[in-house]
Amino acid sequence: MATEQVIDQDREAHEAFAGVLRFYELAKRQEWQVRDLPWGEIPPIPEGKGSPERKARRKDMWRSVLTQQLQADILACEMSSQLLNIAPEPEAKLYYSTMVQDESRHTEAWLKLIEEAGGTAERDPHLDELAHMTLESDTLEEKVFQMQVFYERLIISRFRLIARASRGTVLEDLCNRLTTDDGIHHGAGMAYEKVLLRNADAKTKRKLVDAANRLLPTFVEHALWRPKERAFIGSAMRSRDLENLKKDLEIGVRLAESLGLDVSDVELPIS
Numbered sequence: 001m002a003t004e005q006v007i008d009q010d011r012e013a014h015e016a017f018a019g020v021l022r023f024y025e026l027a028k029r030q031e032w033q034v035r036d037l038p039w040g041e042i043p044p045i046p047e048g049k050g051s052p053e054r055k056a057r058r059k060d061m062w063r064s065v066l067t068q069q070l071q072a073d074i075l076a077c078e079m080s081s082q083l084l085n086i087a088p089e090p091e092a093k094l095y096y097s098t099m100v101q102d103e104s105r106h107t108e109a110w111l112k113l114i115e116e117a118g119g120t121a122e123r124d125p126h127l128d129e130l131a132h133m134t135l136e137s138d139t140l141e142e143k144v145f146q147m148q149v150f151y152e153r154l155i156i157s158r159f160r161l162i163a164r165a166s167r168g169t170v171l172e173d174l175c176n177r178l179t180t181d182d183g184i185h186h187g188a189g190m191a192y193e194k195v196l197l198r199n200a201d202a203k204t205k206r207k208l209v210d211a212a213n214r215l216l217p218t219f220v221e222h223a224l225w226r227p228k229e230r231a232f233i234g235s236a237m238r239s240r241d242l243e244n245l246k247k248d249l250e251i252g253v254r255l256a257e258s259l260g261l262d263v264s265d266v267e268l269p270i271s
C-alpha cells in the first residue's frame, strides 16, 4: 500500500473517532457525585395526599417506578462493561470507561433513594430478557445499536415524565441528571455506530435489522407490562402506554434510517 494511502486511511479513522472523543470530553465535564443530590433537604419521592390507604398505594407505586429504574441501571452496568471489554479501538474504550462509571453511579443513587422510599418492589421480567438478548447478541454493531441508539434514547422521555410527576423531590433532581447522562450515552452511541457501519457490508446491516425484529416483541411486552403495585392504574393507562409505545417504535425506525439501514423490513409488532 502506498504511503499516501496509509496516511489517508489514518486521517479518515482519526476524523471518524473525533465524534466519539467529543462525547468522552462531554462526559468528563458533566460528571457528578451521588452526594451532590439534595438528600435530607427535600422529600425523596412525592408524599401524596388523602387517606392513609391512598398514601400507601401512591408510595407503593413510586417504589415500583424506582425498582424498575434500579433494575435498568444494574443491567446497564453489565452492558456498558461488556462494551468496554469488546470495543477494540482505544478511543471507544476511553469513552466506555466513563459510561461504566455513569451507570454504576446511577445504580448507587437508585439504591439510596429506594432505601429512603421503603425498599424494592417487583422486577420486570421482560427487561431482564431484553438485556440478555443484547448481551448475547453476536456483534458489536448490534449491541451498540440496541443499547445506546435505541434504549438510551427512549429512556430519556421516561425520565422527563417521571421528573414532571415528582416536582420538588430528590427523584426529580436525579431524573434531570439522568436525562443529561443518557443524552450523552445516546449521542456517543450514534457517533460510534456511524464509525462501525462506515465500511459495513449489506449482510452486516441486514443482520442488524433481523436482530431488531427479534427484539421488538419483547420490547413491546416490557413497555406494556405493569407490576401489581401499578395494576390499579393499568387499564386507564393502557391506551396512553400504547400511544407512547407507537411513538417510541417510530423513533427507533427513524434512528435506524439515519444510520443508513434499510428499514423496509422492520416488522412493528403493533399496528
Ligand SMILES: [Fe+2]
Pocket (backbone or CB within 6 Å): 073, 076, 102, 103, 106, 178
Ligand atoms: Fe443509567
Ligand SMILES: [Fe+2]
Pocket (backbone or CB within 6 Å): 076, 103, 152, 181, 182, 185
Ligand atoms: Fe445510560
